Amino acid sequence: MNTKTFLITGGAGFIGSAVVRELIQNSAHRVVNVDKLTYAGNLESLASVEGNERYTFVQADICDAHAMQQLFKQHQPDVVMHLAAESHVDRSIDGPAEFIQTNVVGTAVLLEAARGYWNSLEGERRDAFRFHHISTDEVYGDLGESKIVNSESKRASSDHSPLTTHHSLFTEETPYAPSSPYSASKASSDHLVRAWQRTYGLPTLITNCSNNYGPYHFPEKLIPLMILNALAGKPLPVYGNGQQIRDWLYVEDHARALIKVATEGKVGETYNIGGHNEKANLTVVETLCDLLQELVPQEASYRDLIKFVTDRPGHDVRYAIDASKMERELGWVPQETFETGLRKTVQWYLANETWWKRVQDGSYQGQRLGSIS
Numbered sequence: 284m285n286t287k288t289f290l291i292t293g294g295a296g297f298i299g300s301a302v303v304r305e306l307i308q309n310s311a312h313r314v315v316n317v318d319k320l321t322y323a324g325n326l327e328s329l330a331s332v333e334g335n336e337r338y339t340f341v342q343a344d345i346c347d348a349h350a351m352q353q354l355f356k357q358h359q360p361d362v363v364m365h366l367a368a369e370s371h372v373d374r375s376i377d378g379p380a381e382f383i384q385t386n387v388v389g390t391a392v393l394l395e396a397a398r399g400y401w402n403s404l405e406g407e408r409r410d411a412f413r414f415h416h417i418s419t420d421e422v423y424g425d426l427g428e429s430k431i432v433n434s435e436s437k438r439a440s441s442d443h444s445p446l447t448t449h450h451s452l453f454t455e456e457t458p459y460a461p462s463s464p465y466s467a468s469k470a471s472s473d474h475l476v477r478a479w480q481r482t483y484g485l486p487t488l489i490t491n492c493s494n495n496y497g498p499y500h501f502p503e504k505l506i507p508l509m510i511l512n513a514l515a516g517k518p519l520p521v522y523g524n525g526q527q528i529r530d531w532l533y534v535e536d537h538a539r540a541l542i543k544v545a546t547e548g549k550v551g552e553t554y555n556i557g558g559h560n561e562k563a564n565l566t567v568v569e570t571l572c573d574l575l576q577e578l579v580p581q582e583a584s585y586r587d588l589i590k591f592v593t594d595r596p597g598h599d600v601r602y603a604i605d606a607s608k609m610e611r612e613l614g615w616v617p618q619e620t621f622e623t624g625l626r627k628t629v630q631w632y633l634a635n636e637t638w639w640k641r642v643q644d645g646s647y648q649g650q651r652l653g654s655i656s
């Protein structure tokens with residue numbers, strides 16, 4: 284196999300660490316992981332690859348142009364997989380500035396560093412270089428029933444109205460309509476990547492994926508939050524009526540899909556990645572409660588802990604991905620069903636108390652900050 288050097292940004296995060304582990308454990312490629320180590324970055328998620336000679340970690344901010352130029356010069360990557368981002372919607376509502384900085388400005392800085400480096404390459408190495416930008420299905424906005432009904436009735440009432448933009452599944456052609464500061468910042472970064480491909484010819488690829496879940500997920504996100512709250516006997520806060528629908532994908536299936544796109548995808552193309560697992564948030568929480576009841580039985584039902592709380596402003600009702608292009612063109616299908624993936628996830632949290640306790644009580648972060656001078 285042709286051994287390549289992958290530059291992974293955000294490799295200490297939830298999905299990035301899954302990509303790094305997959306590349307080091309199941310391929311012969313080299314990995315350079317560049318991560319700023321924000322609150323969401325955790326090198327303990329990479330303990331299994333830390334000592335591997337094909338793995339290098341560099342602590343840096345993707346917004347630092349000089350650091351990014353140096354990184355390309357020193358490590359001469361063949362493939363960039365750009366995952367570094369601020370990723371939590373609630374945090375983007377409380378404070379959007381960091382999202383604009385990292386997701387928009389950071390992506391522009393990285394694109395410029397990649398372009399400068401790519402321009403310095405010649406022949407086969409230049410032809411083979413790839414810049415893969417990892418994005419979200421949230422850029423497409425809301426597939427909520429009300430919008431679909433409204434747009435269909437509008438279409439019916441006018442002979443000349445163009446086809447509406449709301450399909451029952453997001454395809455690669457669905458127009459962008461982001462709702463939150465997070466999704467707007469990711470949409471902006473997608474536009475920048477397309478512009479760098481079209482204007483400068485930079486060989487880029489974009490993937491837009493649905494909600495991920497699995498091991499090493501920071502416990503502010505729905506699934507780990509519910510598992511850990513339930514184990515602690517704390518309330519399980521469900522936004523609004525809990526009927527928001529998300530399409531769930533097991534993180535290791537996403538990591539395999541990303542590597543396929545980075546190595547086999549067609550330059551300039553976008554690929555939607557999803558798990559064919561549309562579930563209402565309340566169903567997810569109830570399923571978790573039932574799994575916990577089976578694995579950690581207790582007298583009172585975990586479902587009794589469910590508490591409905593005020594909905595998030597601008598909360599999208601439904602996301603759902605048409606991932607048929609991934610299957611048709613790259614032969615990728617997820618290996619896990621929602622049931623097998625969720626069981627693996629709960630079992631992982633039960634077996635890895637040290638990891639999440641150190642994240643929860645801040646001792647991981649304290650130690651890390653102490654070690655950076």
Ligand code: NAD
Binds near residue numbers: 317494
């Ligand atoms: P995460 O928040 O777990 O990890 C993000 C990582 O980026 C962290 O390690 C953090 O330290 C690092 N980072 C943040 N700002 C940085 C900066 N300025 N410079 C360098 N590193 C920085 O996020 P995740 O859930 O792993 O998501 C990874 C990517 O996948 C994101 O781009 C996200 O938009 C996208 N995505 C996520 C999901 C999901 O369900 N989590 C779904 C689709 C797409």
